[in-house]
Amino acid sequence: MKKMFLRLVLLCLWRLAGVFGDYTELKSVFEGDSVTLDCLTELNDDDEIHWRFKNTLIAVINKPADSFTLYDDVLDGRFRDRLKLDKQTGSLTITNFTMKHAGDYRLQTNSLKVEFILNVNFKISANEGDSFTLDSGLTEVKDDDEIRWWFGYTLIAEINKQADSFTVYDDVLDGRFRDRLKLDNQTGSLTITNTTTEHDGEYKLKTNSMSVHFYLTVIVSVFEGDSVNLDSGLTELKDDDVMVWRFGNESTLIAAINKRADRFSVYDDVLDGRFRDRLKLDKQTGSLTITNIRMKHAGDYRLENFIRRLYYIRLSVYARRLPVQQ
Known part of the structure; x- marks a missing residue:
């Protein structure tokens, strides 16, 4: 069992760094998500493990004493009710991650030191x-x-x-x-x-x-029957640009551009044909126009430009009010 455990530990070391000694793993976490810091697959009977955030002790495992302790009230209580220890592997999970939890985490065992650098990502929106x-x-x-x-x-x-x-x-x-x-x-x-x-x-x-x-997702508001231009943010497509427009939670492909092949394609028959005869691509900028908007066109649009960057646009559609009869 111990030989098997040693092989698994060495495999983990190789995956993280490719060499033996101190090493670092980088992770990115979205605000509100959970993240698990792990490397070991099984604790040994004589293992002692310390988890630190920067220089502050936040968790300790003493396997000979069968002791598993969390110090989640340190550092103004930022980890309160957020830390979970896995008693089989010694892994540490941080739940409901926020910016104040970003930084350096350190795992130290009898024979191993690992550093995890956690960065936090945010999804935000603006009208x-x-x-x-x-x-x-x-x-x-x-x-x-x-x-x-x-x-x-x-x-x-x-x-x-x-x-x-x-x-x-x-x-x-x-x-x-x-x-x-x-x-x-x-x-x-x-x-x-x-x-x-x-x-x-x-x-x-x-x-x-x-x-x-x-x-950042920008929220664009339009009335039913209007047209909307989803701006690519470009003034001119480059010769090597490859980009696609997607819609909805399923990221359905609705338009694609391959400038090198001079291909500009719209897929307006997807999703029960709700975009049929409504999509127009600008061949100079890659922007996408949707005409005669209906409620079923509301949702999230994403532009994936494989050379440069991502764009996120949320489209809100409002019903037009009928004039009041006098």
Whole structure:
């Protein structure tokens, strides 16, 4: 049994790092989800295991004493009722994950040290024309803090506290952020005003100690019978662009572009034909127009651009009010 256990541990070490010694595994977790930190498949009778968050002890296993202890009231109680230990493997599960749980977790056993770096991801939404704030999670920017905000792969704002520098780059990406970015000098949070579909997608926060991803869905509201243009955010397709439009929880393919092959396809007979004769692709930008909107067209639309980034758009459809008869 112990030989089998040793092989499994070595396999885990190889999977994480490919070498023996200290190593790190990176994980990303969406806010509200649970995450399990594991490596071992079975505890030995003489195992002692310590789990730490940064430098704070949050769980201990003493197998000889058959003791399994959680310290979930440490650090202002941020882990209260969120920690679960697996008594067979020693794995640690954190439930209802939030930004304050992001960071470095360390597993130490009699013979093994593993570091897990957990990043938190957020799904957020904003109505077209509204403002929204990307929260840094900080109450105060420290003297040595460096903070950068990215939209996709483009830097849009940064803070260098040591140099007392707070900079927004709102003329990038054809000026779509011009006069729309505001940095909070105290917390490093970033606000985007007057939101349009050009601003949906992935935002990244990187600081000295953490990385956070925000996935913004812009909510577009229309009346039945209207047309709506789902903007790709591009001014011109590149020669190597490959992109698809999807709809709904099942991510049903409704349109596809392969610029290299000069193919522009709409799949308007899917989903009981609800899009039949309603879809039009812009061959210059890749934007998608839906005409004669009905309630059944409400929902989530996603643009997957395999070269650049994702776009998320939520379409809300309202019934038109009939004029009141006098």
